[in-house]
Amino acid sequence: MTDVFDIAVVGAGPAGGNAALAAARNGLRVVLLDEQPQAGGQVWRAKSAAILKAPKTIETLAGDVLRRAIASSDVTHLHGARVWQISREGDNWQCHILRDGKSEPVQATSLILAPGAREYVQPVQGWTTPGVIGLAGATALFKQNLIVPGQRTVVSGTGPLVFYVASEIRRLGGEVAGIVTPNTRRDWLQALPVMLGKPKLLMRGAVWMVDLMLARVPIYWGHTVTEVLGTTQVSGVQVSKLDADWTPKMQVTTLQADSLCLGHGLIPQIEAAQMLGVGITHDPASGGWVPNAQDDGSTNIGNLYLCGDGTGIRGADAAAVQGRVTGMRAASDLGSDTDQDMRAAHNEWRRAAGFGMAMTALSIPRAGMARWTTAETIVCRCEGIIKQSVLGEVATGAATTNAVKSGVRAGMGPCGGKYCQTAVAALIADHKGTDVSNIAPPTPRPPLRPVPLGALAGSFDYDDLPIPKPAPL
Amino acid sequence: MTYDIAIIGGGIMGCSTALRVVAGGMKAIVLDQGDLGQGASGVNAGTLSLQIKRVKLMPYALKGHHLWEEMGAAVGFAKTGGYTLAFNDREAELLKERQTMKAEAGAPIEFVSNNRLRAAEPGLTQKVVAASYCAEDGYANSSLTGQYYRGCLQDAGIEYREQNAVTAIKKLKAGIFEIATPQGVVYAKRLLLAAGAWLKPLAALLDVNLPVNARINTVSVTERMPPLMSSVIGHATGLLTMKQKANGTVLIGGGWQGRGTPQEGRGEVDVASVRPNLALAQYALPALGDARVLRSWTGFEANVPDFYPLAGALPNVPDAYVLGCVRGGYTIGPYIGQLMGNFILGREPEMPLFDPGRTFQEDTI
Numbered sequence: 001m002t003d004v005f006d007i008a009v010v011g012a013g014p015a016g017g018n019a020a021l022a023a024a025r026n027g028l029r030v031v032l033l034d035e036q037p038q039a040g041g042q043v044w045r046a047k048s049a050a051i052l053k054a055p056k057t058i059e060t061l062a063g064d065v066l067r068r069a070i071a072s073s074d075v076t077h078l079h080g081a082r083v084w085q086i087s088r089e090g091d092n093w094q095c096h097i098l099r100d101g102k103s104e105p106v107q108a109t110s111l112i113l114a115p116g117a118r119e120y121v122q123p124v125q126g127w128t129t130p131g132v133i134g135l136a137g138a139t140a141l142f143k144q145n146l147i148v149p150g151q152r153t154v155v156s157g158t159g160p161l162v163f164y165v166a167s168e169i170r171r172l173g174g175e176v177a178g179i180v181t182p183n184t185r186r187d188w189l190q191a192l193p194v195m196l197g198k199p200k201l202l203m204r205g206a207v208w209m210v211d212l213m214l215a216r217v218p219i220y221w222g223h224t225v226t227e228v229l230g231t232t233q234v235s236g237v238q239v240s241k242l243d244a245d246w247t248p249k250m251q252v253t254t255l256q257a258d259s260l261c262l263g264h265g266l267i268p269q270i271e272a273a274q275m276l277g278v279g280i281t282h283d284p285a286s287g288g289w290v291p292n293a294q295d296d297g298s299t300n301i302g303n304l305y306l307c308g309d310g311t312g313i314r315g316a317d318a319a320a321v322q323g324r325v326t327g328m329r330a331a332s333d334l335g336s337d338t339d340q341d342m343r344a345a346h347n348e349w350r351r352a353a354g355f356g357m358a359m360t361a362l363s364i365p366r367a368g369m370a371r372w373t374t375a376e377t378i379v380c381r382c383e384g385i386i387k388q389s390v391l392g393e394v395a396t397g398a399a400t401t402n403a404v405k406s407g408v409r410a411g412m413g414p415c416g417g418k419y420c421q422t423a424v425a426a427l428i429a430d431h432k433g434t435d436v437s438n439i440a441p442p443t444p445r446p447p448l449r450p451v452p453l454g455a456l457a458g459s460f461d462y463d464d465l466p467i468p469k470p471a472p473l
Numbered sequence: 474m475t476y477d478i479a480i481i482g483g484g485i486m487g488c489s490t491a492l493r494v495v496a497g498g499m500k501a502i503v504l505d506q507g508d509l510g511q512g513a514s515g516v517n518a519g520t521l522s523l524q525i526k527r528v529k530l531m532p533y534a535l536k537g538h539h540l541w542e543e544m545g546a547a548v549g550f551a552k553t554g555g556y557t558l559a560f561n562d563r564e565a566e567l568l569k570e571r572q573t574m575k576a577e578a579g580a581p582i583e584f585v586s587n588n589r590l591r592a593a594e595p596g597l598t599q600k601v602v603a604a605s606y607c608a609e610d611g612y613a614n615s616s617l618t619g620q621y622y623r624g625c626l627q628d629a630g631i632e633y634r635e636q637n638a639v640t641a642i643k644k645l646k647a648g649i650f651e652i653a654t655p656q657g658v659v660y661a662k663r664l665l666l667a668a669g670a671w672l673k674p675l676a677a678l679l680d681v682n683l684p685v686n687a688r689i690n691t692v693s694v695t696e697r698m699p700p701l702m703s704s705v706i707g708h709a710t711g712l713l714t715m716k717q718k719a720n721g722t723v724l725i726g727g728g729w730q731g732r733g734t735p736q737e738g739r740g741e742v743d744v745a746s747v748r749p750n751l752a753l754a755q756y757a758l759p760a761l762g763d764a765r766v767l768r769s770w771t772g773f774e775a776n777v778p779d780f781y782p783l784a785g786a787l788p789n790v791p792d793a794y795v796l797g798c799v800r801g802g803y804t805i806g807p808y809i810g811q812l813m814g815n816f817i818l819g820r821e822p823e824m825p826l827f828d829p830g831r832t833f834q835e836d837t838i
Contacts, residue, residue, distance in 0.1 A: 085744055096744055103748075275741075397623045399635060403508045406515055407620040414696055414767055445768040446742050453695060454762025457752035462560060462600075465749045465756075470710040471728065472780045472800070473528055473571060 005031040005076070007330055008095050008108035010083050010272065013041020014316045015308025015323035016114030017066045019297075020075045022327025023112075026336040031076045031106055033083050033097055035449075039067050041116055042136060043316040045143040054146055058204070062316070078106070084447035084456075086111070086272060093303070098451050103458060110303040110330050113273055114323060117266035117287065117309040122365075123423055124372045126228030127262060128381050135161045135263030139168070148174035150259025154237050156180040156225045157263040158363040160205065165261050166217065167208040176217045177257040180239050182246050182264075183362050184222040194358040197351065225262065226251065226372055234260055247368030265363025266313045267422065271444035273299070273306055282437035284364045285357060286312030288422065289441055295346065297326030298333075305330050314356030321349040365422075370430055379427070380420040382413020390424055394431045401425055401442040414450055417442050476502045478817065479652055479661035481639050481675060484514035485806035486796045486813070487667035488622035493814025495629050502659060503626060504652070506638035510619030512669050516772035517803050518692045518726030519549070519615040520714040522705055523580035524557045524572060524607050526801045527780070531578035532824060533805045540807040541613050548621050549614025553716065555705035556590060557605045558597070558757060564709040565603035571709070572605040582607045596701050596758050603709075610705050612716045612724075615803060642678040648792065663817065664793040670735040670773030672783070672797050679790050683783065684833055685798060687773040689731040689740040691747050695764035697721030706757060713753045723764060725754045731771035740771035776800065778833040784813055788830035795829045 009020040012034035020032040032039070038046035044063030047054065056064075070077050081097040088094070093111040096103055119136040121127065133141075133149050135157050141147045142165075152175045155166040166176045195202045212219065220239055226248050227238040236256045240248040266287055270280055273291040278299050280289045290312045297305035307326035308319035325345045328338040373379070375388040385408055393407045401417070401424055404410050410424050411417025417424075425439040432438075447456075478494055480487045483505035491501045503509070521541055526534040541550050557572065559565040569584070576582040585606045590597065626633050634656050641653040642664070652659040668675045670687040698721050705716045713727040729750040733740035747769050755761045775798045777783060782800070787793035796813045799805050812822040 085742070087741070087744060094744075105744075393620070396620075397627065398508075398620070400508055402511060403619055406508075406511065406616040406618075409616075412616075412694075412768075414765070416768060443739060443770075445770045447766060447769070450696065450765035450767050452762065453751050453755060453764050453766050456748055456766060457755045457762070458748065460749075460752045460756075462756055465752055467710055467712055467749070467753075470567065470571075470712070471525070473574065 004092055005029050005106070005108040006334055007031070007110045007112060008033060008093060008106055009112045009114060010095065011041065011114035011116055011308065011310070012036070012039035012070070012077065012079070013114060013116050013308060013319065014044055014066065015116070015319035015326070016041070016112065017070060018320045018323030019112045019114060019307055019327035019330070021069055021073055022324045023331045024073050024075045026328065026331035026338050028331050028334060028336060030074070031078060031108060032070065033078050033081045033095060033106065035080070035082045037079055039063070039070050039077065039079070042140065045140060048144045051146045060143065082449050082451070084449055084451045086276060098455055101455055103451070103455050110305065110334060112297065112305040112307060112326055112330055113310060114308040115269040115272055115310040117268055117313055118418060119263045120265050120267050120422055121262050121419070122264045122369050122372055123377050123379050123387070124226055124228065125374050125377045126230070128378050129228050129230050129234050130232065131230065131234030131259045132228055132262055133259070135165050135261050136266070138165050138261045142168045142172060146172055148172050149261055150257070151175060152177050152257045153259040153261060154178050154180060154225065154255050154257045155261045156237070157261070158182055158265055160359055160362070161263060163205065163208045163212070167211050170211060170215060176212070176215070177255045178218045178220060178239070179212070180220045180223045180225050182222065182224050182242055187362055191358040191362065194355050198355050223252065224248065224372060225260065228260055229254070234258055242368065245368040246366040247371050264365070265360065266309065268310045268312060270310065271418070272448055273310070274444050275446065276304060277301055278304070278306070283312065285361060287360055295322070295325070295349065296329040296342070297322065298329055303333070313360045314353040315359060318349060318352035318356045321345060321352050325349060365426070370426055379423050380410035380413065382415050383409045385410045387427065390427050391431070394428050399428065399432065401428065401439060404428065405442045411442050416445065474660070475649060476500050476659065476661040478663040478665060479504060479650065479659050480665045480667055482667035482669060482671070483509040483622065483633060483635070484512050484667065484669055485510065485618060485622070485803065486799070486810045487665065488626060489807045489810025490665055490667065490796060490814045490817070491631050492625055492629055493811045494817050495631050497814065497818040499818070501631055502661070503631060503633040504637050504639060504654060504659065505633070505635050506671070508619055508635050509623050509633065510621070513772045513774050513802065514806065515615050515618045516692065516770055517615045517690065518714050518724050519612045519803065520705060520716065520726065521612055521804050522555050522607065522610040522707060522714065524555060524575065524582060524605060524610060524707055525711045525714065526575065526580070526804065528574050528578045529781070530801060530805060531575060531580055533808055534801055535579055536808040537805040538609055541804070544613070544621065544807070548617050550611065551613070551719070552609065552611035553704045554606060554608045555610025555707060556585070556594060557707040557709060558601050559603040559709040560600055560756070561602055568603050568605055568709040580607060581609055594702055594704065594706070596760055597706070598757055598759060612705055614718070639675065639678070644790070662792060665813070665817065666787065666793070666795045667797060669797055670775040672775055672795065674736060676787065676795065679787070679793065681787055681789060683795065683829065684777050685775050686777070687735050687775055688728065689733055689771050690726065690774050691729045691731045691742055691750060691769060691771050692724065692726040693747060693751060693766050693769040694725070695723040695761070696767050698723060698764050701758060701760055708753060708757070713750070713757060715754050715758070723761065725751060727753070733771065735773045740773060742769045742771055774802070782809060782827040783829040784809055784826040785816065785828045786830070
């Protein structure tokens with residue numbers, strides 16, 4: 001693909017999809033790159049072909065609207081395209097994508113990154129036991145394949161996702177052994193004023209709650225799972241009561257279950273922006289480290305824009321509006337007269353973002369979470385590194401996430417530290433008596449996702465390899 | 474207080490010099506702009522291969538090997554032996570000529586038959602035309618450099634300050650160096666510049682122009698794989714080094730160039746150069762094609778026009794010294810740091826140092 005697009009958009013979720021549509025509507029040639037077989041991202045994920053007849057949810061409907069709009073637009077949508085590296089080549093951006101087992105470059109004048117979020121799971125003893133999955137991972141199972149995590153499931157974590165996941169498990173025929181959430185009824189009351197502005201979502205939440213109550217599913221408010229029982233498979237979980245900073249006070253019960261959905265909020269995916277030179281700031285209200293970008297997506301780097309949950313967790317509705325705004329901004333910077341009132345869109349975004357912020361606030365980590373783990377708890381699950389090893393490294397002088405990574409390999413596995421860096425940073429901050437905002441994440445490295453070596457190398461003739469002059473003798 | 478010496482740069486060379494001068498009775502402090510051992514010392518491929526060392530530096534490399542072996546498990550040392558491969562007649566000629574000279578310089582290098590190579594490394598391609606072997610070759614784990622030297626400095630009671638970039642250096646009338654850093658001013662009677670690729674801007678603080686350039690070497694690592702090879706594998710040109718660690722990951726290097734400058738911060742992996750690096754690795758060991766690459770990164774390696782070390786007195790500034798730009802610096806670093814320490818202590822080094830004030834000539838035979 002040698003021609004140069006006006007705009008390349010990475011990520012076809014609510015933000016990226018709408019950014020691509022807005023830019024294309026304003027006359028630009030847009031390529032939309034996404035790893036999934038269909039657009040929609042995590043929240044507006046498409047159902048697999050096998051379950052098309054299953055009832056539609058708000059999310060699949062919103063996703064269908066986006067997918068239809070993209071299909072009938074001039075956007076070139078490359079699905080199944082994994083972006084593994086982005087670089088600057090002359091005046092253009094070059095996205096290296098892995099598609100059909102081959103690596104190829106896609107060039108564009110401007111670049112919009114909409115990588116979305118990933119889930120944070122606070123490690124607890126036994127959290128790597130088979131049968132434990134992330135809350136967000138569970139929603140992907142429901143949406144794409146109508147699969148439940150097990151026969152009898154405990155759902156535990158922060159924010160609204162626990163109630164959604166629990167009611168979906170029930171709807172799909174599974175049994176919910178209990179909901180265990182660190183949030184209290186008071187936390188939720190504080191979010192109520194904002195929720196009142198979203199009557200449809202509030203109604204939906206009410207339906208979940210009524211269903212759970214009628215089914216007499218126990219809800220443990222202000223509690224957490226402190227240990228997962230079972231060796232080769234989850235057999236149950238220990239539940240402890242939490243105090244205000246989420247320090248476990250006492251163990252109250254054991255719930256029998258064969259599976260556990262666990263999640264503690266979302267984290268923006270900032271690595272691609274970081275690698276391209278965008279600075280980052282720590283903002284707990286936005287999900288942790290966020291790249292420095294304006295509300296309209298522009299950054300301090302020319303022709304580079306960021307939007308959606310990758311810039312701060314505000315939820316799918318806000319991401320969709322922000323994507324539209326960013327697409328227009330990028331189009332306008334390339335000389336297009338934009339078709340919509342940017343100010344109106346900005347106001348729409350602020351309203352949507354307010355709701356997202358209130359939901360994110362329910363997942364802001366509290367100091368006591370550090371005490372959910374024991375010395376033996378695995379912190380880096382790729383490499384099997386336990387908390388004690390990390391603490392030992394920190395105690396002997398490793399003062400940064402990079403130093404801990406070098407010393408004990410926490411973050412050197414396939415995830416590249418995406419899943420353990422938050423917990424590792426918290427341990428360093430705790431040891432140094434400083435705030436986590438002073439402990440930067442480790443240096444991100446390409447590839448953005450693991451790529452088979454053979455695909456990177458591509459097909460080649462040995463004699464054509466550009467082998468430089470040998471080193472001096 | 475006034476230190477006997479301030480060492481700027483907490484990599485292998487700075488730390489090993491610090492250990493030597495402190496053993497000799499000096500009071501030293503080590504300053505680093507980042508974490509200890511996170512520059513070239515901590516991000517290189519960790520290859521300890523005499524087959525890729527320069528002929529004139531071979532005596533230093535042999536000494537270096539022994540020191541790494543002594544450091545042992547703490548630095549992930551493994552003596553595996555290493556094969557260097559040629560895939561066509563031109564490379565075979567190059568291999569013959571170069572490895573013969575290195576053997577004459579003292580490295581126990583021998584040429585091996587294809588049968589012997591295949592018996593030892595059955596996973597390698599059948600397209601090898603010629604191969605050499607060195608039983609002394611192996612590797613250490615460069616990511617443990619920081620952890621290792623941090624422990625050594627602590628055990629020796631040597632003060633160090635990380636995340637502490639030097640912003641200005643002044644020589645006071647009394648002959649004392651005044652070193653400004655974000656963590657306060659440091660006073661020292663002597664100064665050693667051991668900042669690797671950052672030597673040029675550092676020496677400029679003392680109005681000395683060192684002709685230091687930076688190479689931007691790329692290294693890649695795969696996920697854990699079943700056993701694929703048991704020794705260090707290289708290429709006649711030196712443009713491939715690879716080894717499989719005990720944990721199954723395969724580390725691939727060879728000095729392919731990325732982009733960026735030390736002044737701008739970290740370098741950037743260049744797809745146009747990492748792809749042929751990986752292709753060469755896959756050509757040598759076809760099963761690598763299925764391994765997923767987890768990370769590629771770059772490290773800045775300092776050099777001067779003749780590619781020989783800077784090790785000695787800093788020109789025009791009494792009591793200031795410089796150590797760096799050692800080709801094969803990971804291998805040689807622990808040893809040349811000791812030589813440097815002896816020199817600073819006023820002792821006769823057991824091998825000659827490399828005058829930083831020499832006239833530089835291109836020497837890239």
